[in-house]
Amino acid sequence: MDYILAPSILAADFAVLGEEMRRTADNGARYLHFDVMDGMFVPSISFGMPVLKSIHEVTEQVMDAHLMVQEPVRYVEDFRDAGADIVTVHLEACEDVGATLKKIKECGMKAGLSICPETGVCAVEEYIPDIDMLLVMSVHPGFGGQKFIPESLTKIRDIRNMAVAQGRELDIQVDGGIYLSNVREVLDAGANIIVAGSAIFKGDPEKNTREFMEILKSYE
Numbered sequence: 012m013d014y015i016l017a018p019s020i021l022a023a024d025f026a027v028l029g030e031e032m033r034r035t036a037d038n039g040a041r042y043l044h045f046d047v048m049d050g051m052f053v054p055s056i057s058f059g060m061p062v063l064k065s066i067h068e069v070t071e072q073v074m075d076a077h078l079m080v081q082e083p084v085r086y087v088e089d090f091r092d093a094g095a096d097i098v099t100v101h102l103e104a105c106e107d108v109g110a111t112l113k114k115i116k117e118c119g120m121k122a123g124l125s126i127c128p129e130t131g132v133c134a135v136e137e138y139i140p141d142i143d144m145l146l147v148m149s150v151h152p153g154f155g156g157q158k159f160i161p162e163s164l165t166k167i168r169d170i171r172n173m174a175v176a177q178g179r180e181l182d183i184q185v186d187g188g189i190y191l192s193n194v195r196e197v198l199d200a201g202a203n204i205i206v207a208g209s210a211i212f213k214g215d216p217e218k219n220t221r222e223f224m225e226i227l228k229s230y231e
């Protein structure tokens with residue numbers, strides 16, 4: 012299994028976004044995580060396709076788009092055209108989850124499914140065969156810099172067990188409140204893709220990326 016760091020640009024300095032991205036890419040972060048917020052599914056508005064497109068044109072990093080957007084099926088083609096490699100949608104935001112995942116795959120991208128802290132893991136079991144990645148939100152979506160919700164660890168374990176029972180080596184991504192101090196707990200629970208915003212960009216992104224990568228490499 013690959014252990015991957017996905018810095019969330021939500022916490023980056025947008026005035027120098029290209030440089031921020033390179034500071035993570037040059038130190039081993041294979042993904043770049045885009046938190047797209049629509050002001051409907053979550054209260055905040057962040058950024059959309061044009062930002063992803065600009066960054067995609069200047070990096071080899073995997074473009075990992077997390078759509079905190081109501082009815083995300085409306086934007087799947089736009090994110091493909093902007094250069095997204097993975098599109099993750101929220102189970103709670105889709106009228107037809109299966110059709111949304113199908114559309115992502117038909118557009119040639121990896122399909123991710125995300126659940127909010129209040130959604131139980133049973134809700135995702137039927138979709139495991141259709142997805143490449145399950146994203147466990149370990150904070151309430153909408154804002155960076157929140158505190159990790161410890162109950163997320165049980166959810167990660169349960170989803171890993173479900174995937175193993177279905178014979179799937181599923182990518183499990185976890186997002187929210189992850190720092191060098193608690194990332195091992197998240198990995199020990201069964202996650203293999205770590206999203207970190209504040210822990211990377213608030214401070215020295217190069218040093219922070221290197222320190223996360225050292226830990227991730229020790230799990231390979």
Ligand SMILES: O=C(CO)[C@H](O)[C@H](O)COP(=O)(O)O
Pocket residue numbers: 019021022046079150151152153154155156157186187188189206207208209210
């Ligand atoms: O999806 C998000 C918020 O909806 C952020 O990516 C997530 O919270 C990461 O930020 P931080 O590492 O600062 O907690």
